[in-house]
Amino acid sequence: MSLNGWADRTYDSVFGPIRRNRLGVSRWRSIVPGTCVIGLQWGDEAKGKLVDLLTSRFEIVVRYQGGANAGHTVVVGDKTYKLHHIPSGILTPGVMNVVTPGVVINPPTLLKEIDSLAAQGIDVGSNLMLSDRAHVVFPWHIAEDKVMDQATGGESIGTTLRGIGPCYRDKVGRAHAIRLGDMFRPDFRTRVEHIARAKNRLLTGIGSQSEALDAAAIVAEYTAYGERLARYVTDTTHFLLDAVEAGKRLLFEGAQGSLLDIDHGTFPYVTSSNASGVGVSGGSGVPGRWINKVIGVAKAYSTRVGGGPFPTELDNDIGQKIRDLGREYGTTTGRPRRCGWFDAVAVRYTARLSGIDCISLMMMDVLSQLSEVRICVAYELDGRRTDRFPSHVDDLRRCQPVYETMPGWQADVTKVRRIEDLPVGARRYLDRVTQLVGKPVEIVSVGPDRAQTMFAGSMQQG
Ligand code: IMP
Numbered sequence: 001m002s003l004n005g006w007a008d009r010t011y012d013s014v015f016g017p018i019r020r021n022r023l024g025v026s027r028w029r030s031i032v033p034g035t036c037v038i039g040l041q042w043g044d045e046a047k048g049k050l051v052d053l054l055t056s057r058f059e060i061v062v063r064y065q066g067g068a069n070a071g072h073t074v075v076v077g078d079k080t081y082k083l084h085h086i087p088s089g090i091l092t093p094g095v096m097n098v099v100t101p102g103v104v105i106n107p108p109t110l111l112k113e114i115d116s117l118a119a120q121g122i123d124v125g126s127n128l129m130l131s132d133r134a135h136v137v138f139p140w141h142i143a144e145d146k147v148m149d150q151a152t153g154g155e156s157i158g159t160t161l162r163g164i165g166p167c168y169r170d171k172v173g174r175a176h177a178i179r180l181g182d183m184f185r186p187d188f189r190t191r192v193e194h195i196a197r198a199k200n201r202l203l204t205g206i207g208s209q210s211e212a213l214d215a216a217a218i219v220a221e222y223t224a225y226g227e228r229l230a231r232y233v234t235d236t237t238h239f240l241l242d243a244v245e246a247g248k249r250l251l252f253e254g255a256q257g258s259l260l261d262i263d264h265g266t267f268p269y270v271t272s273s274n275a276s277g278v279g280v281s282g283g284s285g286v287p288g289r290w291i292n293k294v295i296g297v298a299k300a301y302s303t304r305v306g307g308g309p310f311p312t313e314l315d316n317d318i319g320q321k322i323r324d325l326g327r328e329y330g331t332t333t334g335r336p337r338r339c340g341w342f343d344a345v346a347v348r349y350t351a352r353l354s355g356i357d358c359i360s361l362m363m364m365d366v367l368s369q370l371s372e373v374r375i376c377v378a379y380e381l382d383g384r385r386t387d388r389f390p391s392h393v394d395d396l397r398r399c400q401p402v403y404e405t406m407p408g409w410q411a412d413v414t415k416v417r418r419i420e421d422l423p424v425g426a427r428r429y430l431d432r433v434t435q436l437v438g439k440p441v442e443i444v445s446v447g448p449d450r451a452q453t454m455f456a457g458s459m460q461q462g
Pocket of ligand 1: 043044069070071158159160161162163164165255256257260269270271272305306307
């Protein structure tokens with residue numbers, strides 16, 4: 001493939017020229033056009049549904065971290081769409097979807113995603129952009145993920161085995177990294193050969209049973225992927241900087257959840273990117289000054305997949321009931337999710353970390369079938385009550401949840417369309433979440449469909 005074999009799609013070529021005054025200053029400085037949707041728990045908070053729902057208010061939807069470890073499910077009428085890399089805005093015609101430098105891209109998975117959207121009647125063409133700066137997941141990353149997760153010593157992290165951690169590790173290490181744009185450069189073959197040699201030594205050294213990597217086969221395979229992906233690849237950073245200066249409205253779609261943030265989550269049982277609100281600017285290249293609203297998404301209860309402490313986990317019949325009612329099985333891996341009560345200590349921490357304006361509380365219908373519900377309002381750590389989320393997992397492991405118990409509302413809420421029409425028990429629950437987290441619940445979801453969503457306060461559709 002030739003140097004820059006991809007089409008360079010500029011802001012002007014998509015939206016037309018930016019308006020500037022005679023000194024070259026763009027006109028729209030007073031508009032702050034960015035909104036973020038961030039998970040406040042351990043991922044799987046149904047962010048994809050919310051992004052899809054809000055998309056019609058925006059011109060551009062942006063994915064800025066994570067990769068094929070994410071699984072965003074969006075239900076529209078009788079169709080279910082499963083997205084891994086592509087922003088959920090792809091389901092709304094006329095919206096531009098941008099995958100930025102902070103995302104790690106697995107080409108075969110992305111191409112499957114594009115094909116399965118096409119098979120469902122969704123066109124993926126000029127409405128998708130992939131950053132040439134995004135790093136690429138190669139077969140050696142997946143091989144390393146399998147070996148390294150088993151080698152953590154203690155409890156396994158339980159990664160999604162999508163090569164995410166090893167790819168980010170190579171990004172930071174630089175010597176063995178390949179970015180999407182590199183796949184179109186003349187030295188692509190020699191770089192793969194060089195890296196495959198080093199990876200073969202590494203994988204043998206750490207006891208991988210996998211067969212030796214065949215550099216020539218990988219080059220051939222990835223060159224074919226590159227040919228199909230070339231039309232989407234561009235410099236998304238300039239595109240987005242032009243877009244915000246021109247006053248275009250951007251929606252940033254977080255993947256995973258804040259408690260899985262590499263720096264601020266339950267390390268080492270986290271993912272390898274900044275999955276909380278702090279990751280938006282780093283991953284996308286859009287400065288924080290262009291973001292004026294952050295919506296924190298949480299389930300009305302808690303779930304977690306993979307290893308690591310989970311203070312409110314319910315390893316009992318109630319946990320199983322929540323799993324069954326909420327269909328709590330991973331979109332990406334199919335693994336059963338661990339389920340537990342809403343943890344207000346954890347969510348207050350992540351709400352502050354991500355700087356949220358309001359909460360979107362999802363899956364309220366699932367709790368509707370329980371005779372009583374509990375909220376964790378504090379932890380007891382070594383005999384002392386605390387409302388601070390600890391920085392070390394060993395301390396978190398020793399935390400005993402302090403619960404408040406509320407009567408359940410035991411009524412079908414799936415057809416309720418206004419928050420004020422929810423049963424009184426459900427409204428009390430929302431009020432208590434608001435008080436404990438310190439931010440208002442302004443969106444409530446009572447089922448997977450777009451229609452099963454209620455808005456209040458600043459989020460009221462107008
Ligand atoms: P990795 O991101 O595959 O490295 O996995 C690291 C941890 O994050 C594991 O506990 C995974 O189960 C978890 N994880 C990664 N992606 C997601 C997600 O999209 N939803 C929920 N958990 C995730």
